[in-house]
Amino acid sequence: MSQHLIFTAEDDFYHKLSDDPYETETNWWSFNIPERKMGGWIHNQYYPNRKTCTWRVFVWDDRGMSPTDLAYYRKVDEAPMSGDPDLTDISFPGGGYSLKMLEPGMKYQLGYSDPARGFAMDFVHTGVHRPHRFEPGEPPFMQTPHFDQLGHVEGTLRLHGETIAIDGVGVRDRTWGPRGGPYQKSRKKHPADAQRVKHPGGPLWRQIERERGRGRIEYIYGHSEDFQTGFLGFVRMQDADASGWAPMNTGWLLKDGVFQPLDKTRSRMLNFRDPVGGWNSHMLVDLADTTGRTMEAEGISLSRLRDGGMYQLMRWEFDGKVGWGEDQDVWIGAGHFPRMLDALRGAR
Structure with a gap:
């Protein structure tokens, strides 16, 4: 790994990048439970100059494929983010998930609960390698910083009254850069x-x-x-x-x-x-x-x-x-x- 492309402990925090209203900083976490044919996501997009975030939590299996018939799906758009949020220890607004850094760049605990649906999850993502930016200049991230990190995901999922073990492969990513607005219209003609x-x-x-x-x-x-x-x-x-x-x-x-x-x-x-x-x-x-x-x-x-x-x-x-x-x-x-x-x- 090239040393100048390795992310540091500072990248566990939110950044001030520009005054662009479409500036976006993401965090994404995935896991799977193969014996149940289940995949799962936790994802958040923070818009620092609008002071809002959009988050999603969902789990799918082979019994449904649209948001209305998945094992679980919830999305909250543009929830207000007050103050100076700290990504190393945060609970996202609007009933969103919690995220806590346990070891910089390497180990994180995530939790989420929706009592009305009888749904909850609690797991730890432990990185298999240091987070490392892909070399810039290659699509789809020509200039915007981005990394993917393979991890071991261990924890539990509560679904339909059943507690299910999570223990396997997961990937997380982080991306910085404008999204939406004029950027959605900039594709080649x-x-x-x-x-x-x-x-x-x-x-x-x-x-x-x-x-x-x-x-x-x-x-x-x-x-x-x-x-x-x-x-x-x-x-x-x-x-x-x-x-x-x-x-x-x-x-x-x-x-x-x-x-x-x-x-x-x-x-x-x-x-x-x-x-x-x-x-x-x-x-x-x-x-x-x-x-x-x-x-x-x-x-x-x-x-x-x-x-x-x-x-x-x-x-x-x-x-x-x-x-x-x-x-x-x-x-x-x-x-x-x-x-x-x-x-x-x-x-x-």
Whole structure:
């Protein structure tokens, strides 16, 4: 890891970055319970110059996929944040979750309770490595600071009167930079859809999926429960070839407990979509890092949430091991996913 890209204890606090009303600072935490096909998120966006935050807590399994029929879902928009909030020990307003730093950059306790729904969670995220910024200049974070940190998540979930153990793989992230407003309208413009595709050809649904200037983001990760093997990275669907193989960048390969950056010239993903729902049902991933190590991974979708994109619990196999993680399949343009799905479902 390059020393100048490693985050410090100061990054556990909130920052004063600019006077932009769309300035945003996030914290995100994920966990999964594979034997129940459950995935879970805790997420907050703080707008320091508006003194508000938007937070979400949700858990999904294979019995529902929209916010109205998930195992649990709650979102509070633009809750007022008073005073000078301290991210190292905070309870977010509007009945939000609590977050407490136990060890700078490495260990955190999170808690949340919704008595009216009989729902609660309490867990500790312990980092497997120091938080480390991805090299700037690579999409989707060209300039805005961002890191992902693999962690061991241990605790409990209270759901429908049952206490369920949490003990496994989780990832957290932090991002700084403007969101929403004029930034949502800054995507590239093209005179015609035909000019949006870098490599024409192949199935129509794949061609629609890789249209450029749509704001598509694909993010996948999977790690073994011994934290010795796995990967994480962003997929450049806009640069996929006609057969569907899309290059990966901005991520890591983990082998024998050692992290190395992905080699973006040799790392790629091929997805296969469910012909009815349109989610990624199956994936093949070829990985290589900057030291020459390689790995092949195969992923299968077990459960999912549809909320401005498709977020899925994935079961992975790599290097003779089973791992767990997510596929975050984000479609920003309102009409982009429906057009792809129409082509996927087409009978004529």
